[in-house]
Amino acid sequence: MAISLGPNQYGKAEVRLVTVEREGPVHHLKDLTVSTSLRGRLERTHLTGDNTDVVATDTQKNTVYAFAKEKRVGEIEDFALRLGRHFVGSFEQINGARVLISEHGWDRIDVGGRPHDHAFSRATGEQRTTAVTIQNDRAWVVSGLTDLVVLKSTGSEFHGFPRDRYTTLAETDDRILATAVTARWRYRSTELDWSGSFTEIRRILLETFATKHSLSLQQTLYAMGEAVLEARDEVAEVRLSLPNKHHFLVDLGPFGLTNDNEVFYAADRPYGLIEGTVLRDDEDPKDAELAWYTLPAF
Ligand SMILES: O=c1[nH]c(=O)c2[nH]c(=O)[nH]c2[nH]1
Incomplete structure (x- = not known):
């Protein structure tokens, strides 16, 4: 009986990322949950435990945080596209990536009828979402709420x-x-x-x-x-x-x-x-x- 490895992907799920962007005294908050998954030539680790091709999920998590510092996070779709393209572009054995992001909303606290500069209250349970898929040099974006x-x-x-x-x-x-x-x-x-x-x-x-x-x-x-x-x-x-x-x-x-x-x-x-x-x-x-x-x- 022949047995082989079928479709697979791996990555870090639900990286919690909060950024504070300072515009003088006014702060802008972004609160994201980011999951990355990579696909590619990953038979060796599954079949023999040889990890030569495995971009560690810890590295994937660190990349999320480093990217948030190196350039403004911006829209979740653009951030997900940057991350996905980075993994596929940087590692020859990785030909596909999926990046999922949900954005949690924060409202400014109203103080005396004025929105506060740096104090926030969690918005409702509603979240904005995106799922970016990279396959070689192509990309697809599925967004939602x-x-x-x-x-x-x-x-x-x-x-x-x-x-x-x-x-x-x-x-x-x-x-x-x-x-x-x-x-x-x-x-x-x-x-x-x-x-x-x-x-x-x-x-x-x-x-x-x-x-x-x-x-x-x-x-x-x-x-x-x-x-x-x-x-x-x-x-x-x-x-x-x-x-x-x-x-x-x-x-x-x-x-x-x-x-x-x-x-x-x-x-x-x-x-x-x-x-x-x-x-x-x-x-x-x-x-x-x-x-x-x-x-x-x-
Ligand atoms: O809008 C509805 N669709 C249904 O299929 C359904 N079935 C049901 O019990 N109530 C409703 N309401």
Whole structure:
């Protein structure tokens, strides 16, 4: 029986990097979690333990910190591209790299109506993300956001689904719709105004969630992805993962009270999980395959 080494990668996961950029008394904070993975001619270490080709994960971590000092970190996409290209360009045996970065937000503390120069409070759980893939001299960028929690208190219905002997869910033409958006979008280019693009895509996702009258979370998911692709030429495809954060009407009957869509129980789990991809038809599927390889499907 012949046995061989299949696809593999290795690196340092979740390097925590915080930088302070000083503009006189005003400080600018960047708070990142960076993961690097390298691919290439790595049979020797796996098959015999000969580490000649292994760029140590410790070296990968140190490179993240040194790069943060040597040049302004800037946008997470640019930082990830620099790191990935460095590893592939510097080591002949390494022909591919994946760099994942999530950015944690900090808001300036308001003191007497003025944003403080150097004191911050952690923003919500929402994070901005990027996944950069380098393969020889090519690069792909998949950016996104996680945990953008949204709720609309009307403008959402759910009915017309099949009923069998296990179905108890009541049909509704007016329910709360709430979710924590994880969105990732694949860019068609590696040189962009990343921050401007992110801000616009986030705005479009929020606006569409708010304004699209929803007959299902699936319909809302498609509408959100479609709106991004219609407005943003730089985006090739959008993947969304939307947990349905159910808000159930509380039965107030036992207390002799009616519930006119006013009192809800916010369930923690289980939750519906609606996931999907919205695509342009004219894209090369090979690009998508390489850009998403080993990333969560949604
Ligand atoms: O928007 C929804 N989609 C579903 O597939 C579903 N299933 C369910 O029980 N509630 C909902 N809501």
